Amino acid sequence: MGRLNNLAYPEVTLTIDFGGSGTKGIVQIRGGKPTAFWMEAAVIEAPYTSLAFQTRNLGNAYPENTAWVGIGEDYRAVGYLARSIYSATLRLKPRKYELALYKTLAAIWVIKHKFKLSDCFDISLALLLPPGEFEDSAFLKPMLKEALTEFDTPTKKINANLVGYECFPESGGIYAMYCKNTGEAIRRKVIALVMLGYRNASVIISRRGILNRGKTAKLGMTKMVDLVIEGTSGLEAQELIEGIVAAGSEPKPQHFYHLCNSSNLRDAQIEKIISVVNSSRAEYAFTK
Template sequence: MVRLNRQAYPEVTLTIDFGGSGTKAIAQIRGGKPIAIWMEPSVIEASKISLAFQTRNLGNAYPENTAWVGIGEDYRAVGYLARSTYSATSGLKPRKYELGLYKTLAAVWVIKQKFKLTESFDISLALLLPPGEFEDSALLKPILRDALAEFDSPTGKVNANLIGYECFPEGGGIYAMYCKNTGEAIRRKVIALVMLGYRNASVMISRRGILNRGKTANLGMVKMVDLVIDRTSGLSTEELIKAIANAGNEPKPQHFHHLCNSSNHQDAEIEKVILAVHSSRAEYAIALTNWLKEVLPSSNELDEVIICGGTADYLREELDTVFPITPIVWHGSVEIPSNLNEKWLGSRLADVWALSVYHSIKVRAGIKLQNASEVTSNG
C-alpha cells in the first residue's frame, strides 16, 4: 500500500471565476474544508503610499474589503477598496485575463489572511475564462507564476509557489461534473452548454463527448442594465442591478423606491423605471434568444441543453421558449453545499464550485501518481 505524502500537497488549492459582477472563488487549505470567497470586480491603479495608508483598517475589516497588491512598481487596489476609496468601475471592457492577474493575487492574499498562513506557501490554481478568451490562458500562466513568486500586499511580501495550473472555459466546471455524473452516456449525446453571465453569453457544443471551442457574445445581463440606464436618469448601476434581481418577473414600486429620491415626483420616477425595466428586458431577451438560435444546432439535433450562470435564472421564462422540445438541465444539476452559500450567491457559484471539485480530484490524483513513482524508483 502506498502511503500518501501529505506534505506533497499544495498548501492552497484555489479555483476562481472572474465574473463581471464579482470575483467568485473556492479555496481549500491542506487538510481543511473548502470556503467560498466573493470580491467586487473593481481593479484600479493607486500609489503605494496611498495604499499603505489603508492598512490602518486591517484589524477592523474583512481582508476581502482591504485588498491591494503590488508587482514591482505596479500597485492596484482590488475589490471593495478599489470601488469605495478610489471610485473604480466594474472594469468590463478589458479582457478578463488582463485584470485576472491582480484579482488572483488579491484572492491569494485574502486566503493567507483568513487562514493565517506564512508568507511562503505552495498553491495550485484552476481558472475560468470566457470561451472567446480561452486562448489567453497560455499568456496568463507565466505572468501569474512570476507575480505569485513575490508580490506586495497590505501585510508585506507574499511568496506563493505555483505548482499546479489549469484553465477552463466558463461552463467548464459544470460540464466536467455533468460528464462525471452522466458517465458513458455523454459519448452518445449532442449537448449545448449555455453560460449566461453578467458581461458575456457563451455557447459550447459537446458532440459525443467532444467539446468545441465555443462562441462568446457581449450579451450578458449588463446589456439590459445599460438599456434601463439609458431610458432613465440618475440611477446607480450597482443599486439598479440589485433591484432588478430582487424584482424578478414582477417588478413593483417597492423594489425601486430607494432608487428614486425626488420628493415631488417620486411616484412618476418609479413608474418610469418600471416601464424601462419591462421594455429593456423584452429587448434584451429578444437579442439574446436570437443569438442563441443562430449559434445553436437545431432542436432536432440536440439531446439536452445545460443552461447556467447568474442571468439564466432571471430569464428562465424566455429561455424556456427557445427550447420547446429539448430537455433543459438548469445549472447542470450542480448542488452547492449550504456552508458555501453564506453570501447568498446560489447558482452563481455552480461553475466555480464544480470546477473546484474537479481540480481537487486532479491534485489528489497527481500526488498519488507522484508517490507511486517515488516508491517504484526507490524500490
Template sequence: MGRLTKLAYPEITLTLDFGGSGTKGIVQVKGGVPHALYMEPEVIEATRLSLIDKTENNLSNAYPENVAWVGVGDEYRAVGYLAANYYSAAQGLRPRKYELALYKTLAAIWVVKQKYKLSEAFRVSLALLLPPGEFEDSSLLKPMLKEALAGFNTPTGEIQANLTNYECFPEGGGIYAMYCKNSKAAIKRQIVALVMVGYRNASLLVSRRGILDKGKTTNLGMARMVELVMERTAGLTSSQLVPAILAAGNHPKPQHFLKLVRGSERSIRDTEIDKIISAVESARTEYATSLASWLKEVLPPSSELDEAIVCGGTADYLHQELNAIFPGTPVTWHGGVEIPTSLNEQWLGTRLADVWALSVYHAAKVKALAKLQEQEKEAVVNG
C-alpha cells in the same frame, strides 16, 4: 527528486471565476473543508504610498477582502471593495478578463493567506475560468502568474508562493466536467449545448459526442440590459439597479424600486417609479430578444440537439425566455449541480455552480497528484 517538489501537496487549492459582477471562488486549505470566497470585480492602479495610507490603520478592523491590494514589480493595484469605494474604480467590463485576472488572483491569495493565518511562503494550486472567447489567453496568464507569485507585495508584506498546479477552463467548464462525470457514457453519444449567461458575457459551448468545441462568446450579459435601463432613466447606477431588478424578477412592483427615487412628493416619486418599471420591462424585452437572436444563430439545429444545459447568474432571471429557445429539447438548469449549503454563506446560490463544480474536479486532481507523490517517495525509499 525534482518531480517530488513539483507535486508537493499545496497549502492552498483555489478555484476562481472572474465574473463581471464579482470574483467568486472556492478555497480549500490543506487539511480543511472548502469555503466560498467573494470579492467585488473592480481593479484600479494606485501608488504604493496611497494604498498604504488607506489601509495601514484598518487591517485589524476590516475583513481582508475589503482592504486588498497587490504590487507586482513597480505596478500596484487596489482590488475589490477598496478599488470600488476608495478609488471609484469602474467594474472593468471592457478589458479582457485575463488582463485583470492576474491582480484578482494575487489579491484572492492574500485574502486566503490572511483568513487562514498562513505564513508568507506556501504552495498554491490554481484552477481558473475564462470566457470561451478569451480561453486562448490562458497561455498568456500562466507565466505572468508564475512569475508574480514568486514574490508580490501586499498590505502585510511580501508573499512568496510556489505554483504547483495550474488549469484554466472556459466558463461553463466546471459544470460540463461534473455533467460528464454524472452522465457517464451518455455524453459520448449526444450533442449537448452548454449556454452560460453571466453579468458581462453570454457564452456557448457545444459537445458533440464528448468532443467539446472552442466555444463562442458575446457581450450580451446582464450588463447590457442594465445599460438599456440607464439609457431610459436618469441618475441611476448599475450598482443601484442590479439588486432591484433581480429582486423584482418577472413581476416588477413599485416596492422593488422605492429606494431608487428621491422625490420629496408622493406623486413625483410614483411617477419616477413608474418610469423605472417601464424602462426595466422594455429593456428586458429588448435584451432577451437580442440574446435569443444570437443563440439561435450559433446553436446547432434543434433537430440535432439532444440536450441543453443552461447556467450562469443571469440565466435564472431569464428562465422563461431561455426555456422558450429550446422547444422540444430537454433543458438541465445549471447542469444539475447542487451547491452545498455550507458554501452559500455569501448568498450567491447558483452563481457558484460553475466554480464549485470545477473545484470538485480540481481538488480530485490535486489529491491524485499527492497520492502519486507518496508512491514515488515510497519507491525512492524502497529502491
C-alpha cells in the same frame, strides 16, 4: 501514512471565476474543508502611499474590502477598496486575463490573511475563462508564476510557489458532471451549454462527445442594464443591478425605493423605472 498523504497536497488550493459582477472563488487549505468567498470585480491603479494609508482600516474591516497588491512599481486597488475609495468602475471591455492577475493576487492575500498563513507557501490554481478567451490562459500562467514569487500586500510581501495550474472554459465543470452522469450515452448526443453572465454570454457544444472550443459574445446582463440607464435618468449601474436582481421577474416599487431621493416625485420615478426595466428585459431577451 495519512500525514504523508496530506503533505502531498499544496498548502492552498484555489479555484476562481472572474465574473464581471464579482470574483467568485473556492479555497481549500490543506487538511481543511472548502470555503467559498466573493470579492467585487473592480481594479484600478493607485499610488503606493495612498494604498499604504488605507491599511489603517485592517483591524475594522474584512480583508475582502481592503485588498490591494503591488508587482514591482505597479500597484492596484482591488474589489470594494477600488470602488469605494478610488471610484473604480467595472471594466468590461478588457479581456478577463488582463485583470485576472491582480484579482488572483488579491484573493491570495485575503486567504493568507484570513487563514493566518505564513508569508511563504505552495499554491495550486484552477481558473475559469470564457470559452472565447480560453487561449489567453497561455499568457496568464507565466504572468502569475512570476508575480507570485514576490508581491506586495497591505500586510507584508508574499512569496508563493505555484505548484499546480489548470485553466478551464466556463461551464467546463458542468459539462464534466453531465458526462459523468450520462455515461456512454454522451457519445450519441448533441448538447449545448449556454452561460449568461454579467459581462458576456458563451456557448459550448458537444457533438457525440466531441467538445468544440466555444464562442463568446458581449451579450451579458450589462446590455440590459445599459438599456435601463438609457431609458431613465441619473441611475448608477451598481445600485440599479441590486434592484433588478432583487426584483427577479416581478419588479415592485419596494425593489427600487433606494434609487429615488425625491419624496414628491418618488412614485412617478419608480413607476418609470419599473416600466423601463420590463421593456428592457423583453428587448434584451430578443437580442441577437
